[in-house]
Amino acid sequence: MPGKASPALTFKELGRCSISKARVGIMSLPHEDVDTPVFMPVGTKGTIKGLLPQQLEALNCQIILGNTYHLGTKPGISILKKAGGLHKFMSWPRALLTDSGGFQMVSLLELAEITEEGVKFKSPYDGSECMLTPEHSTEIQNAIGADIMMQLDDVVHSTTTGPRVEEAMHRTTRWLDRCMKAHTRDHDQTIFPIVQGGLDPDLRKQSAIQHMERNSRGFAIGGLSGGESKDEFWKMVHLSTDLLPKDKPRYCMGVGFAEDLVVCCALGVDMYDCVFPTRTARFGCALVDEGQLNLKNIAFECDFRPIDSDCTCSTCKRYTRAYLHSIVTTETVACQLVSVHNIAYQLRLMGRIRSSIMEDTYPDFVKGFMKRKYHDGNYPQWIVDALNAVGIKLE
Amino acid sequence: MKFLVNYSGKCGRLGVLSDMCNREGETFLTPFLTMYTRGGNVPHITHEVLQLLTKENLLMHMPLPNIMTVFPSIGASGQSVSEFVGLKEYPSYVTPQDPGIETPSGYNKGDQIAAWTKNGKRTVDPLKYMNMVEKLKPDIYLALCDGDTDSDSSKKRVLKSMTRTSKLFRECYNHHKASAALQSVAILAPIEGGYDLNARRTTSEEMAGYDVDGYVFDGFHTNGATAEIISCDTLEPLVRECLERLPKDKLRVIHGAWHPATLIRLVALGCDVFDTSLPYLSTERGSALVFPFTDNMSQYTPLIDSLKISEKEKISINPPYEISMDDDVHKEVFQPILMDCSCLACKQHTRAYIHHLLTSQELLGKVLLMIHNLHHYLEFFRSIRTAIKNDSLDALHHLVQYHRRPL
Numbered sequence: 001m002p003g004k005a006s007p008a009l010t011f012k013e014l015g016r017c018s019i020s021k022a023r024v025g026i027m028s029l030p031h032e033d034v035d036t037p038v039f040m041p042v043g044t045k046g047t048i049k050g051l052l053p054q055q056l057e058a059l060n061c062q063i064i065l066g067n068t069y070h071l072g073t074k075p076g077i078s079i080l081k082k083a084g085g086l087h088k089f090m091s092w093p094r095a096l097l098t099d100s101g102g103f104q105m106v107s108l109l110e111l112a113e114i115t116e117e118g119v120k121f122k123s124p125y126d127g128s129e130c131m132l133t134p135e136h137s138t139e140i141q142n143a144i145g146a147d148i149m150m151q152l153d154d155v156v157h158s159t160t161t162g163p164r165v166e167e168a169m170h171r172t173t174r175w176l177d178r179c180m181k182a183h184t185r186d187h188d189q190t191i192f193p194i195v196q197g198g199l200d201p202d203l204r205k206q207s208a209i210q211h212m213e214r215n216s217r218g219f220a221i222g223g224l225s226g227g228e229s230k231d232e233f234w235k236m237v238h239l240s241t242d243l244l245p246k247d248k249p250r251y252c253m254g255v256g257f258a259e260d261l262v263v264c265c266a267l268g269v270d271m272y273d274c275v276f277p278t279r280t281a282r283f284g285c286a287l288v289d290e291g292q293l294n295l296k297n298i299a300f301e302c303d304f305r306p307i308d309s310d311c312t313c314s315t316c317k318r319y320t321r322a323y324l325h326s327i328v329t330t331e332t333v334a335c336q337l338v339s340v341h342n343i344a345y346q347l348r349l350m351g352r353i354r355s356s357i358m359e360d361t362y363p364d365f366v367k368g369f370m371k372r373k374y375h376d377g378n379y380p381q382w383i384v385d386a387l388n389a390v391g392i393k394l395e
Numbered sequence: 396m397k398f399l400v401n402y403s404g405k406c407g408r409l410g411v412l413s414d415m416c417n418r419e420g421e422t423f424l425t426p427f428l429t430m431y432t433r434g435g436n437v438p439h440i441t442h443e444v445l446q447l448l449t450k451e452n453l454l455m456h457m458p459l460p461n462i463m464t465v466f467p468s469i470g471a472s473g474q475s476v477s478e479f480v481g482l483k484e485y486p487s488y489v490t491p492q493d494p495g496i497e498t499p500s501g502y503n504k505g506d507q508i509a510a511w512t513k514n515g516k517r518t519v520d521p522l523k524y525m526n527m528v529e530k531l532k533p534d535i536y537l538a539l540c541d542g543d544t545d546s547d548s549s550k551k552r553v554l555k556s557m558t559r560t561s562k563l564f565r566e567c568y569n570h571h572k573a574s575a576a577l578q579s580v581a582i583l584a585p586i587e588g589g590y591d592l593n594a595r596r597t598t599s600e601e602m603a604g605y606d607v608d609g610y611v612f613d614g615f616h617t618n619g620a621t622a623e624i625i626s627c628d629t630l631e632p633l634v635r636e637c638l639e640r641l642p643k644d645k646l647r648v649i650h651g652a653w654h655p656a657t658l659i660r661l662v663a664l665g666c667d668v669f670d671t672s673l674p675y676l677s678t679e680r681g682s683a684l685v686f687p688f689t690d691n692m693s694q695y696t697p698l699i700d701s702l703k704i705s706e707k708e709k710i711s712i713n714p715p716y717e718i719s720m721d722d723d724v725h726k727e728v729f730q731p732i733l734m735d736c737s738c739l740a741c742k743q744h745t746r747a748y749i750h751h752l753l754t755s756q757e758l759l760g761k762v763l764l765m766i767h768n769l770h771h772y773l774e775f776f777r778s779i780r781t782a783i784k785n786d787s788l789d790a791l792h793h794l795v796q797y798h799r800r801p802l
Contacts, residue, residue: 045751045752045755045757046748046751046752047752047757047758047759049758049759050439050757050758050759050761050762051759052444052447052739052759052762053743054447054739055443055444058443074751074754074755075726075747075751079726079727079747079751082727082729083729083745083747083748089745089747089748089751090748091743091744091748301467301468301471302467302468302471302472304472314441314442314443315441318442318481319481320472320479320481322468322471322472322479323435323465323468323479323480323481325468326434326435326464326465326468327434327435327436330433330434330513331433331434331436331438332438332439332758332761332762333434333436333437333438333439333440333441335758336441336444336758336762337441340441340443
């Protein structure tokens with residue numbers, strides 16, 4: 001907002017759990033005030049699975065994510081600039097977050113070569129050689145104009161060990177400085193540094209401390225959700241939230257399974273994103289507290305209940321499992337209907353988390369949730385341990 | 396069901412369709428469109444989006460081939476087809492064939508009619524068809540028929556289609572009259588006869604003898620895009636022949652993705668009901684309907700002129716009533732599909748965005764196209780009704796027929 005002195009991001013804690021590190025806040029961004037903890041649905045190419053912006057608003061979705069790598073390739077930076085940014089291009093009035101394009105490196109690693117300058121890779125679209133530098137990533141993200149943007153980080157696969165992890169951690173800090181220097185819209189866009197350091201507590205600590213010296217308005221925890229064990233995952237999250245400043249939002253990248261969200265909220269994470277809820281919708285998988293329903297399954301042929309009778313989304317209010325089963329692989333409408341439900345499920349879960357934190361009953365919520373999810377009481381050990389570390393004891 | 400013709404102009408007629416079973420107070424002003432569905436829903440459009448698209452009452456057209464595979468579920472639910480598919484507020488209409496997709500020719504045998512489902516060929520005979528109709532509980536349906544004829548059909552094929560349809564229809568009709576469940580359901584009779592004037596006359600005279608709620612002029616094409624290329628000059632005398640021999644107070648239905656100018660001439664002859672297969676086909680081609688139907692629009696539409704038509708567009712065989720939105724020419728056009736269109740896609744989104752979505756294989760591209768195309772077509776029908784009232788259907792035809800994109 002030009003002419004206004006207020007920073008591009010302010011975070012205010014509204015309530016906290018008296019036992020765990022869980023907290024509720026409000027993150028004010030140029031385009032929307034976002035209630036945290038928040039789940040951000042992923043709209044890779046400037047759209048989410050056939051849904052209109054109105055439908056996302058009706059779901060009370062306050063912020064969505066776009067992928068810099070994909071958007072920078074198509075429609076490309078020039079069209080995005082001419083359109084006046086991604087908000088206008090896709091007609092989305094609320095908040096946006098863009099990644100740096102760095103994560104795509106891990107998935108395209110066989111094609112990529114990482115140097116101090118940046119990442120060189122072959123475009124999977126046309127095979128041409130591209131160089132993604134911190135400056136270029138920042139330039140694209142400035143053109144996209146998301147409320148929150150990510151620094152380009154040197155991502156190593158989370159199971160990598162040895163000196164490469166340390167190199168990546170230090171390089172990430174150097175790249176952060178280059179991103180911040182190249183950033184031209186600090187008045188209405190906030191760059192999040194990304195805490196790296198693999199699964200090494202010392203490196204994580206160093207990374208967090210180096211980033212905190214840069215005095216950013218929010219922080220991301222990166223390099224996780226890439227195949228490491230859950231036992232290692234939660235410890236890195238726990239350690240990072242202990243170090244990061246309490247008055248700033250913390251974003252754990254790539255997390256979106258319901259049980260992970262519930263645990264990470266207890267560990268004090270405020271923001272999440274994941275392609276899973278919308279990607280799985282395309283294959284006819286609907287999310288419920290007990291897990292997921294594969295609507296393709298013949299068992300649903302004559303099941304005339306909604307996906308979830310507790311859900312108030314437009315899909316559950318009108319359509320039965322039997323009907324969805326009948327169109328799930330053949331009609332695009334099925335993908336939209338299940339996507340609406342899955343996004344509604346994620347957002348409702350976050351709403352339940354927030355209200356129980358505000359009422360200071362979060363530990364009870366966690367226990368109830370886990371009981372429904374693992375009805376035989378066979379809790380995964382990592383969940384027991386992670387929750388135990390913040391004072392929540394599962395029976 | 397009641398149908399009342401309340402105005403017959405120089406060209407075309409206006410009517411009111413009302414009193415469909417269990418839908419008191421709901422009316423449709425004719426000429427109107429049945430809403431084409433696939434698997435029970437408007438293609439690409441959920442109920443939530445449909446409410447944003449139009450508040451009009453719509454007759455949901457459920458072609459048997461794309462609803463048949465879920466028949467066991469519907470049967471077990473005990474619900475009507477409208478209820479089962481989540482559109483209980485809308486009346487439904489069942490036909491044996493699907494106007495949105497070309498029907499493979501040559502598969503009707505004896506009293507078995509081929510229905511091409513997503514799982515391949517299924518066959519239905521009159522008893523099976525009527526049992527399904529009783530379970531689906533539509534508000535209107537067309538009796539089983541063999542409409543597998545087009546302008547290339549031999550005399551023998553036309554004759555076969557007529558005699559088979561005659562037999563199939565009689566069985567359906569007798570079943571209908573004896574069925575308690577179907578007493579308040581409207582039945583339509585098929586009028587076959589291909590492109591043979593005598594055959595059309597014979598069938599019409601035969602069908603005029605039955606107590607039905609209306610007639611469907613069938614057998615002019617084999618559905619899908621095959622309807623788009625039919626010239627109205629060949630069609631007109633045939634339809635006229637049928638109309639002269641059928642009672643004037645009954646509903647006249649003709650299905651297919653007609654060229655909009657052809658459709659207006661069918662309206663002028665006195666046809667009352669059409670369908671939305673053209674907006675669907677256009678959407679599937681990645682195209683937007685842009686033909687003008689008001690003077691105001693015809694001023695705006697040439698905006699296409701200001702764009703450079705790319706080489707691809709020049710050599711393509713796109714019908715003149717639509718523009719191909721995946722053409723690169725739209726890549727940087729930050730304008731709506733049509734300047735003065737009030738649909739949600741045009742009010743909120745640009746050609747550049749829709750082009751981006753279509754060329755990125757994103758679902759929203761077709762959602763937006765379908766919103767625009769259906770809106771455009773529904774508005775087109777509004778202007779058709781107004782033109783009949785004002786006796787200006789000729790002028791409307793002229794606008795639609797002779798408007799050409801400058802190349």
